[in-house]
Amino acid sequence: MSTTSVLGGVVRRKEDPALIRGEGLYVDDIKLPGELAAAFVRSPFAHARISSIDVSAAIAMDGVHAVYTADDVRHLGPVLAQVAVGTLRPPLADGAVHHIGEAVAMVVADDRYIAQDAVDAIFVDYDPLPAVVDLKAAAADEIQAHEGVSNVLLAWSGQDWWPGVTDELPDAKPAIEEAKARDDTVTVSLEMVNQRLIPTAIEPRAVLANWHAGYGSFELWSSTQIPHALAGAIAKIFGLPSNKVRVVAPEVGGGFGLKLNIYPDEILCCFASKELGRPVRWTETRREAPASSIQGRGWVGTATIVGTRDGRILGYELDAICDMGAYSQNFTVAIPLLGLFVAPGQYDIPTAYTLTCVVTNTPTTDAYRGAGRPEAAYYLERIIDRYAREIGMDPAEVRKKNFWQPDQFPATTAVGLTMDSGNYAANLDALLEKVDYEGLKARRDAARAEGRLVGIGLSSYVEVCGFGPSALAGLGFSWSEYGQPAAFNGSGVVRVNPDGSCTVIIGTGPSGQGHETTWAQIVSDQLGIELDQIEVLHGDTAESPFGVGTFGSRSLAVDGTATYEASARVKDKAAAIAAHLLEAAPEDIRFADGGAHVAGSPDKTVSWPEIATSAYQPHTLPDGMEGGLESTAVFSPGNATWPFGSHLALVEVDPDTGNVEILEYWAMDDCGNVVNPMIVDGQIHGGIAQGIGQAMFEAAIYDDDGNLLSSSLMDYPIPTAADLPSFRLDRTTTPTDVNPLGVKGIGEAGTIGSAQTIVNAVVDALAPLGVEHVDMPLRPRNVWQAINGARG
Amino acid sequence: MTVNGTRYDRDVEPRTLLVHFLREELGLTGTHVGCDTSYCGACTVIVDGRSVKSCTYLAVAADGxxxxxxxxxxxxxTLHPVQEGFWERHGLQCGFCTPGMIMSSVALLEQNPAPGEGEIRHAIEGNLCRCTGYHNIVRAVEYAAAKMRGEEPPAPDWEVPS
Amino acid sequence: MYPRKFDYTAPRTIADAVAALAGDEGAKVMAGGMSLLPLMKMRLLSPATIVDIGRIDGLDRIEDRGDHIAVGALVRHAETAASDLVQTHAPALARAASLTGDVQVRNKGTTCGSLAHADIAADQTAAVIALGATMVATGPGGTREIAAADFFVDTLTSALAPDEILTEVRIPKGGSGSAYDKLGRRGGRSDYAVAGAAAWVDKTNGSITAARVAVTGVGTKPMLVEAVGAALVGTDGSPEAIAAAAEHATEGVTLLEDLYGSEEYKAHLAKVYAARALTEALGG
Structure with a gap:
């Protein structure tokens, strides 16, 4: 099934044979002799003082080894965050709880059943306090989520929000106000909610910590996207050199950003293991996951466009309040900033923005697939649709009229960042041609004539990912507190072993993205070593080079490039060795068919095992050449990459029930060069499903007291196979020059492009009734309400 | 009980769930736990010919x-055609839901050798996947169904423009 | 999550099971366990004893008893849905069973178990009410029959005494058709019912002679809405007649808002699905 080219071709995944046999080892599958299990007492209140905790009954139970409260673990905190703005989380609630489900006490027992029994036997007296949940109320600071502390952390706004990276930007406001005042312009505005979401990786988080007193070291297995950062943090907290902390992220069952945090349970399991001299495990239950892991999104805001009646946008404003939850964790307050980066989307338009970060008595928000960028794309692409409808122009035409043009790249946007490459109109045209846009509109109109509610939704998007330059990481953030450098580097080790097989060790922490396969393709393409002779290792800090981790659609563009460069260096050295063995000039050496030959003399060959063996035998090397055949490369990108695309959906709404059915879904994405199309398509499929999940199904719903009403999968419905159509994908290819592979990122693109595509389609379906907007999720209830409201 | 053809006799606490018995007692960690409410299906196994969620099944009730x-x-x-299908058609990413998804698919194809797309989607409705959007899982089951019928599987998406 | 400790017994006869229940106030019957075990895992419910009726012979049958069919206590949703007898004589129940949960739930959970659990958003509850079924409860004093319309007392509360087991449900034959339809929580027909309705009709010589409609998901319990049937009787069952009858679909229902619907929306849906179920029951 593989095609002829390894790079850019489909190859079956190297990861799969173990996983499809049930042999993949996730943290909860790893058993250590003598291990104990932890469980947490969690707050039933969103905001309360803790007046007393009685652990006596629990500690007296058979099989219970320890119960810890804040007094025991205060010295371990607060939990480190890379962007340490706001109140950081204590390891266990200290004097007060600030969100539902906050951990108050930790039990360690013989097994998880007994640990849970002991949790039931712990009595906590709470003195409830008023909770703040609503974002506008939080911004008004009438009730404070933390007593005596303002809820408003900061607002990303203005012209100099990124000192040292961008020049001071011109203030877009005056021009926008002037445009609004003109007689020949139209101003449209919508207040919209981008609701709170629970990321819901199917593997709950799991931790297994083991302190080795004799070695003075920790081994920590964790379902994490950032093994190196976690090792750095644990080392820092326990006063150890980082080489005394080995973090292993084995198979990780989905991440989506929620495993991109240092969590108190990771610290506490280490602590308990050290205290008790036994391995300590904690496996998250689904019911506690909404509080024990981060949540995502949670914006309420207004988008405004002013433009001419013929479709030229003269200004875009975004003013939103963004929910941080009760504590700041790893990137919490930086998530809206990521949205700001892409606020103007694919458009060359003046943009003004204020993103106000507020604290509420809810679990922390942080990166969830897309992280700020889906929110930004949602507000922009919804209001563009609204504007197109207002001026009676086709939404595709309005978009094209305002796109950056291919000859304008690299393009510096209204927020002062420079986009690497783009060909937006061509991408949208390719989509429109693919779907037969005119035919589709005729189909919609014919259905409408029969009284059916059928709609077409379109959205373009631009993403920013694969971050660089590293200077960005160094600005105003507290990475060094974290025990790791402020960097967006990627790393890779390529080692050809004496038998000619190849070991690649990478700094990423994949959770399903297929790095083993993709990286092997990169190396195989360089060296001509067969894929089955290449082993890719990752996720173990004891063996891999320092790596930032897997998030932000960064791995291929940054770490993949490092591996590419390492393999290029190995190739150069191998060429020199082959030249020596073949008595030829290094520049005449060509690699193919599992070895090297001399250009023009295909019979003068030497195999990879021969080259590799020679590399480890100094007497067979050229004079003065160092032995061995490996290289470590670190790649530091000069810019982020900027993938883009356009999505289109056809939907039908049942007027009697508000039920939405997706009839067709197309995506035309552009992530630059593609290493493995099969894997790229898979990423898009999953991304779209999560965007549709937000658009139609999912919502973390809190009551006014901060109780989470959707704490299980019964009430937090993520899409099932029966809810989704097959997706129709295609791509355009606009390479980047930020890295030599010409690759961008694809992990989040599907999510960034999809939610508003669905909402635009549903609003289009309801447009004949006069509906202008429906907030997500488009559950039948909400859609019917809109229909009913419009019908009066 | 008999598990994968091997008979096991164990005494267990009544509250031990079948999934924990399989994972902790027998060391069969391929069966996963993804939720508490029998929604996610990561724990799906086949008991007496029927797919069930082993997290909502007392081990004692599975006696015999x-x-x-x-x-x-x-x-x-030798891989089962369903396993082969998941590999050939990229029906998995993180792999956590995969064992349950495979067991549901095996059970489906034992009852219905030629399911349509809608039937496949409803048959795996009780198995949540957060990575694939199910698109390639459906393709994987279609692949397996064809193989089990002795037919040539449909060409993969990447060879057929959609 | 992990259940609290409990004692477990798996009697071989109904009499033993009833005796086990009668002697233990904290005992709970388990058939498939699909409703019970999740509650126990979340420790919302912690019975002292589980009386597993899964090993009692003879309860796993669907029988033709001449004027009615009987569905035993251990008949799984999947079996109810696939049964020729049920499909022929009680299509509303077959359909409701096929829309209950997902494949794995239908393979383990039982029709009678779901009925006894009396969830306000279950499917088969409405079907048995509309079909005029009789619930057979077995307790220490023998068996008693309860009309399905009287069986569902309140949220998660049935007419069963704590020491009674729902040993079978009897569905009378007859009528010209029945149907069940719903809106599921994830849209379409997936998941628990936001609103659902079952309808049973008898049409003779072009005129409706009897009709029953029951709704689920919309109120504090699944219930028979007599006014709908009454409004339809004597009509020709035309779309207009159905629409007019369906307008009564919330009469006597105590509406209940949840995450999936306001009272207003649920009331609206009750009418929509009453009409849809009636239309389908009449072969439309």
């Missing part, structure tokens, strides 16, 4: 039952 897990699907090292 014939249990099949993902570890028992391949025969003498």
């Amino acid at each position: 039952a014939d249990v099949r897990t993902v570890e028992g699907v391949a025969v003498d090292g």
Whole structure:
């Protein structure tokens, strides 16, 4: 099934044979002799003082080894965050709880059943306090989520929000106000909610910590996207050199950003293991996951466009309040900033923005697939649709009229960042041609004539990912507190072993993205070593080079490039060795068919095992050449990459029930060069499903007291196979020059492009009734309400 | 009970769930736990010929039952066509839901050798996947169904423009 | 999550099961366990004893008893849905069973178990009410029959005494058709019912002679809405007649808002699905 080219071709995944046999080892599958299990007492209140905790009954139970409260673990905190703005989380609630489900006490027992029994036997007296949940109320600071502390952390706004990276930007406001005042312009505005979401990786988080007193070291297995950062943090907290902390992220069952945090349970399991001299495990239950892991999104805001009646946008404003939850964790307050980066989307338009970060008595928000960028794309692409409808122009035409043009790249946007490459109109045209846009509109109109509610939704998007330059990481953030450098580097080790097989060790922490396969393709393409002779290792800090981790659609563009460069260096050295063995000039050496030959003399060959063996035998090397055949490369990108695309959906709404059915879904994405199309398509499929999940199904719903009403999968419905159509994908290819592979990122693109595509389609379906907007999720209830409201 | 053809006799606490019995007692960790409310299906196994969620099944209630897990699907090292389909059609990413998804698909194809797309989607409705959007899982089951009928599987998406 | 400790017994006869229940106030019957075990895992419910009726012979049958069919206590949703007898004589129940949960739930959970659990958003509850079924409860004093319309007392509360087991449900034959339809929580027909309705009709010589409609998901319990049937009787069952009858679909229902619907929306849906179920029951 593989095609002829390894790079850019489909190859079956190297990861799969173990996983499809049930042999993949996730943290909860790893058993250590003598291990104990932890469980947490969690707050039933969103905001309360803790007046007393009685652990006596629990500690007296058979099989219970320890119960810890804040007094025991205060010295371990607060939990480190890379962007340490706001109140950081204590390891266990200290004097007060600030969100539902906050951990108050930790039990360690013989097994998880007994640990849970002991949790039931712990009595906590709470003195409830008023909770703040609503974002506008939080911004008004009438009730404070933390007593005596303002809820408003900061607002990303203005012209100099990124000192040292961008020049001071011109203030877009005056021009926008002037445009609004003109007689020949139209101003449209919508207040919209981008609701709170629970990321819901199917593997709950799991931790297994083991302190080795004799070695003075920790081994920590964790379902994490950032093994190196976690090792750095644990080392820092326990006063150890980082080489005394080995973090292993084995198979990780989905991440989506929620495993991109240092969590108190990771610290506490280490602590308990050290205290008790036994391995300590904690496996998250689904019911506690909404509080024990981060949540995502949670914006309420207004988008405004002013433009001419013929479709030229003269200004875009975004003013939103963004929910941080009760504590700041790893990137919490930086998530809206990521949205700001892409606020103007694919458009060359003046943009003004204020993103106000507020604290509420809810679990922390942080990166969830897309992280700020889906929110930004949602507000922009919804209001563009609204504007197109207002001026009676086709939404595709309005978009094209305002796109950056291919000859304008690299393009510096209204927020002062420079986009690497783009060909937006061509991408949208390719989509429109693919779907037969005119035919589709005729189909919609014919259905409408029969009284059916059928709609077409379109959205373009631009993403920013694969971050660089590293200077960005160094600005105003507290990475060094974290025990790791402020960097967006990627790393890779390529080692050809004496038998000619190849070991690649990478700094990423994949959770399903297929790095083993993709990286092997990169190396195989360089060296001509067969894929089955290449082993890719990752996720173990004891063996891999320092790596930032897997998030932000960064791995291929940054770490993949490092591996590419390492393999290029190995190739150069191998060429020199082959030249020596073949008595030829290094520049005449060509690699193919599992070895090297001399250009023009295909019979003068030497195999990879021969080259590799020679590399480890100094007497067979050229004079003065160092032995061995490996290289470590670190790649530091000069810019982020900027993938883009356009999505289109056809939907039908049942007027009697508000039920939405997706009839067709197309995506035309552009992530630059593609290493493995099969894997790229898979990423898009999953991304779209999560965007549709937000658009139609999912919502973390809190009551006014901060109780989470959707704490299980019964009430937090993520899409099932029966809810989704097959997706129709295609791509355009606009390479980047930020890295030599010409690759961008694809992990989040599907999510960034999809939610508003669905909402635009549903609003289009309801447009004949006069509906202008429906907030997500488009559950039948909400859609019917809109229909009913419009019908009066 | 009999698990993947091997008989096991154990005394367990009544509250021990079948999934924990399989994972902790028998070391068969291919069957996963993804939720508490029998929604996610990561724990799906086949008991007496029917797919069930082993997290909502007391181990004692399975006394005497014939249990099949993902570890028992391949025969003498040869992948089951469903496993092959998941590999050939990229039906998995993180792999966590995969064992349950495979067991549901095996059970489906034992009852319905030629399911349509809608039937496949409803048959795996009780198995949540957060990575694939199910698109390639459906393709994987279609692949397996064709193979089991002795037919040539449909060409993969990447060879056929959609 | 992990259940609290409990004692477990798996009697071989109904009499033993009833005796086990009668002697233990904290005992709970388990058939498939699909409703019970999740509650126990979340420790919302912690019975002292589980009386597993899964090993009692003879309860796993669907029988033709001449004027009615009987569905035993251990008949799984999947079996109810696939049964020729049920499909022929009680299509509303077959359909409701096929829309209950997902494949794995239908393979383990039982029709009678779901009925006894009396969830306000279950499917088969409405079907048995509309079909005029009789619930057979077995307790220490023998068996008693309860009309399905009287069986569902309140949220998660049935007319069963704590020491009674729902041993079978009897569905009378007859009528010209029945149907069940719903809106599921994830849209379409997936998941628990936001609103659902079952309808049973008898039409003779072009005129409706009897009709029953029951709704689920919309109120504090699944219930028979007599006014709908009454409004339809004597009509020709035309779309207009159905629409007019369906307008009564919330009469006597105590509406209940949840995450999936306001009272207003649920009331609206009750009418929509009453009409849809009636239309389908009449072969439309």
